[in-house]
Amino acid sequence: MVFKGQAEYSVDSKGRVSIPAKMRGVLNPEAQNTFTITRGFEECIFLYPLDQWAEIEEAIGALNMFNPDARTFVRAIMMWADEATLDGQGRVTISRPLLDFADVDGRALIIGAFDHIEIWDPDRFDEYMDQQPDDYETLAERVMNM
Amino acid sequence: MVFKGQAEYSVDSKGRVSIPAKMRGVLNPEAQNTFTITRGFEECIFLYPLDQWAEIEEAIGALNMFNPDARTFVRAIMMWADEATLDGQGRVTISRPLLDFADVDGRALIIGAFDHIEIWDPDRFDEYMDQQPDDYETLAERVMNM
DNA sequence: GGAGCACTCCCCACTTTTCCCCACGCATCT
DNA sequence: AGATGCGTGGGGAAAAGTGGGGAGTGCTCC
Numbered sequence: 001m002v003f004k005g006q007a008e009y010s011v012d013s014k015g016r017v018s019i020p021a022k023m024r025g026v027l028n029p030e031a032q033n034t035f036t037i038t039r040g041f042e043e044c045i046f047l048y049p050l051d052q053w054a055e056i057e058e059a060i061g062a063l064n065m066f067n068p069d070a071r072t073f074v075r076a077i078m079m080w081a082d083e084a085t086l087d088g089q090g091r092v093t094i095s096r097p098l099l100d101f102a103d104v105d106g107r108a109l110i111i112g113a114f115d116h117i118e119i120w121d122p123d124r125f126d127e128y129m130d131q132q133p134d135d136y137e138t139l140a141e142r143v144m145n146m
Numbered sequence: 147m148v149f150k151g152q153a154e155y156s157v158d159s160k161g162r163v164s165i166p167a168k169m170r171g172v173l174n175p176e177a178q179n180t181f182t183i184t185r186g187f188e189e190c191i192f193l194y195p196l197d198q199w200a201e202i203e204e205a206i207g208a209l210n211m212f213n214p215d216a217r218t219f220v221r222a223i224m225m226w227a228d229e230a231t232l233d234g235q236g237r238v239t240i241s242r243p244l245l246d247f248a249d250v251d252g253r254a255l256i257i258g259a260f261d262h263i264e265i266w267d268p269d270r271f272d273e274y275m276d277q278q279p280d281d282y283e284t285l286a287e288r289v290m291n292m
Numbered sequence: 293g294g295a296g297c298a299c300t301c302c303c304c305a306c307t308t309t310t311c312c313c314c315a316c317g318c319a320t321c322t
Numbered sequence: 323a324g325a326t327g328c329g330t331g332g333g334g335a336a337a338a339g340t341g342g343g344g345a346g347t348g349c350t351c352c
Contacts, residue, residue: 013331075257158342
């Protein structure tokens with residue numbers, strides 16, 4: 001189960017976003033057509049299939065809640081988390097707070113990112129890519145040689 | 147049973163706060179729709195389902211009461227503790243002293259924090275998050291030691 | 293010891309939001 | 323050219339949040 005590809009779809013007045021059929025097609029049955037959706041890194045939204053999210057929850061549950069940093073992190077990730085099941089048309093509803101957080105409004109860029117799906121405001125994604133100091137080739141060399 | 151999500155609800159004149167339906171839905175039957183409510187860390191209110199609280203009581207019971215720090219900690223956590231059962235509308239009543247402690251008045255921010263629920267004054271929560279020296283991405287890298 | 297007061301708990305009614313279903317238009321494939 | 327699959331929009335039913343009222347209980351003061 002690997003998500004790939006991109007699409008720019010609309011976000012309607014109810015906060016609904018279609019998930020590309022290509023990405024729906026690779027979901028495991030265990031995911032039950034349901035995602036855990038939460039804030040991502042760099043101001044985007046993450047969608048994890050339910051089965052994939054279970055591993056992340058396990059890691060969070062192992063944290064020591066008497067550590068202040070751990071508490072801050074757990075609050076920051078869990079407060080944005082929500083479960084959303086695909087409706088009959090293959091869409092998920094994203095809560096207003098999350099859309100505001102990612103500055104998504106009207107149109108959304110949907111990216112397949114291996115084990116999860118990302119939703120970006122199209123303009124914000126362009127800015128993010130422009131800000132990256134290294135080009136694709138340099139990045140590839142550094143990351144893939146680790 | 148994992149609590150997640152956020153909501154900003156009202157606190158009425160009787161100190162009642164609605165618990166979001168999403169969070170009520172994940173309660174174990176053993177919790178009997180009842181929470182142990184006590185002071186939290188960083189000036190908020192903690193709500194532990196009854197079954198989850200049992201584990202904390204066990205840990206407290208194992209403390210060495212001949213240690214002065216242990217005695218102070220036990221006093222501080224237990225003196226605020228109270229039990230509250232959901233009413234027919236899915237609300238809990240929070241005692242005036244606890245509301246004063248967390249500076250909650252009028253409106254409350256309710257956060258799912260994995261094994262418990264937290265209730266914050268919205269402004270105070272913003273301040274808390276602003277005070278964090280590290281951003282979300284840095285925190286995640288350190289806490290999850292990825 | 294009894295009456296009155298205050299508090300708490302439970303129930304009812306209203307308003308808003310959410311969820312689910314149906315219908316349309318466009319593109320693609322046969 | 324028709325049929326099928328996919329993205330988009332809207333409406334109605336059900337659930338969720340909010341506020342107020344009334345009965346029962348315990349306390350205090352007379």
